Amino acid sequence: MTSLRASELYWKFDIKAIDVFVTAENINSLLNDNGFSGEIGILHIDIDGNDYWIWNAVTVANPIIVIVEYNSIFGYDMPWTVPYNPSFVRTQEHYSNLYYGTSLLSICDLAEEKGFHFVGCNSNGNNAYFVRKDWIKGLKVLSPQEGYVESRFRESRAEDGTLTFINGSERLKLLRGKKIHNTRTNSLEDI
Template sequence: MLDRLKKVVSGQKTLFGLPDKVVAGHDELKINIGSLHSALISSRKQYNKLSDLEFRVFSQFGDDGIIQYLTQNIDIPHKTFIEFGVEDYFESNTRFLLQKDNWSGFVIDGSEQHIGKLRSSPFYWKQDLESQAVFITKENISSLLKPHVDRWGGLGLLHIDLDGNDYWIWEALNLKPVILILEYNSNFGSERAVTVPYNPSFYRTDAHYSNLYWGASLRSLYELSRSRGYRFIGCNNAGNNAYFILEDYMNETVREVSLEEGYVSSKYRESRDEHGRLTYLDASERNDKIKGLSVINTTTQTPEIF
């Protein structure tokens, strides 16, 4: 099918080799199907675990469903979001929220090429979406976000996904989003509150060839978020995103869970060898691969060896 379409539009400058109208039509179909899923999920008054709410439209895993349930069942005064580390935004956790529910947003990625691709997409001009290509550090993050949050008057959802300095960036921010989504590194396990040491130019492949040494443990992010008035409600089934709600917005449709109850160990296998080839290590093997590396205990703020 795709090969036939590419032949039809041969010679035209199009996204993915397809005309913009074809891409837009495919996206509209996905959004319509996702809207049906959203209506079914959002009408539920109880669930056993957060992953019961999952479905996928534009998110990498099932986060679209979780986000739809939360935004439809919590009274959020500002329909606004910020998401970090979005690459070209074609696969992201807030795009469905943007296009289906018409939220306003600001997204950041470190690549000029990725942001250029986003800005030339068929949907970019139709929505209130701003974007910027910049490498995020704890020194620049507040100045990057403040103009947007000030313009909106508040922030509904924040998603931090940096594969690196996630803990330090969240610590540096003085924001109170209603919904907070933090990527955690399950390779660090659930027992220890640890993160990689802060490095303003952190890049995980350079930090360790395995691509497994990055970010922070769930316990580390849990403790920091609790200290800021957030309640933990669980993780997605993929075991990479943790969800928190500002305590003033908790209601009977969402339930707080313990870290032990909500923790999910990831099963996706993205480990690499010294030559950059996938090694498909399981959870215990991944944990062993990063043993002996330096971490910071975020409870005591002291260096340790993992």
């Protein structure tokens, strides 16, 4: 927070920065108290953990575009998200630093429930883009399989914290046995 306030961006633009841990329980009051209720242009959720649960909880804002971080190692066909934990911290949940967030399928299912269409992912394979259905116009709507982008960054860690540079499907193997929330059955299962 201090680095943002010290940056050129902070004094050049009308940026409001608050230092708070976001949870499903406080997201609506945070949005409302800071003037983001009703229709807004963009909502971007990228918190390395409870991204699915945070968007699911949002009721006070009606964005036109939503950008949500997804965990590409969960793939495009598994309805998975990490179980909700209001104090979730990615680096503390699993030594690999890979156990966080939601699958693309789960976030696309949630988007559909909330009245949004999936229009694609960024080239890094970590952000999914959604447009509210009444604003879709001529944009092509994609299935999770069509729009999926596998991340290419190699951020996995060994138990001692050093980078292991594992990529592709090998990353998911590190999470075998971890509990994951199936968003279609609303139950816990093992990875």
